[in-house]
Amino acid sequence: MVNILNMSNKKICIKLCLLFLLLSCEEEIKLSFSEITPTTVNNTIVEVNIPEAIGIDETADSINTKIHKHVIESLHIGNTGEISSTSIEESVALFNEEFKTFKLDFPETNEIWEAQIDGDVMFLSSEIVSIAITTYKNTGGAHGNLNISILNFDAQSGKKISNEDLFTDFKQFQNIAQTQFDRKFKEQDLFFENSPFQLSNNIGYTQEGILLLYNTYEIAPYSSGTIELTIPFNLLKSVLAFNRF
CATH class of the missing domain: 3.30.565.40 (Fervidobacterium nodosum Rt17-B1 like)
Incomplete structure (x- = not known):
């Protein structure tokens, strides 16, 4: 006698597999x-x-x-x-x-x-x-x-x-970025010329995390060159708007 329950379970499994494959595609x-x-x-x-x-x-x-x-x-x-x-x-x-x-x-x-x-x-x-x-x-x-x-x-x-749309909470991202920036450049007080912290206009994804890139003259003298800060993804899980995989 055919086990109707097992057949039903197999159909459900097949449907779930097809759905998974569709989503994967x-x-x-x-x-x-x-x-x-x-x-x-x-x-x-x-x-x-x-x-x-x-x-x-x-x-x-x-x-x-x-x-x-x-x-x-x-x-x-x-x-x-x-x-x-x-x-x-x-x-x-x-x-x-x-x-x-x-x-x-x-x-x-x-x-x-x-x-x-x-x-x-x-x-x-x-x-x-x-x-x-x-x-x-x-x-x-x-x-x-x-x-x-x-x-x-x-x-x-x-x-x-836009930079704002890279994150679900742009203000929270700014707070995290400021903390990481202060930690990395705490001994270089030339940045921003004593003005409040400001995010870079150039923000993007890299394999290591979110990159903030400041061009020459943006926050420091010409001699300082380009300033880069990479914030690891694990510190930004709660605010990333896009899947990195």
Whole structure:
């Protein structure tokens, strides 16, 4: 005689397994990245190496559009409200043309302009991707300008994530960050020039934890360079808005 109860249990188990597999598939990382190096034929002073998202078309397109926009803005000379470039290649060409104009205006100068932009995927999970874009630009002067920007994206939609939306309780995160910052830099009282603690504009996920990155001049003199603080994930379990797996 067939055991109806056992058959029913087996059906339930099969359904649960299928549900588990379905949920697991939904959590798979659907994005990957390759590196691209957009340039122009006559370019001699600009180098761009950035990640390009590959995967679901809408998601990848959204991420790539925002990365390209950032590069275009970084290469622009002058007011960002006057940007006319619609592609990185066009921005590279314009940067070269600006240098040629500069040399015509100041033929006696030996200064050489240069720009290098490198992008790196710091973190990628099924829910979030954090990308660091390092820009070095020298258009004359005592030294060039180095700037690192962290861009966070929803790995499912490709939408950019604000710093506030990285956490379920932004105020609590700020309190944790201040405690960790004071602990690491307690003997370096030049930071913030005696003003209250402030979070960095550049916050992102890494394999080790949440990174706060302060660019040169943000909170300390030029000689201090870039200031970094990584807060381990185990200290932030209660406030993380995104799954890091």
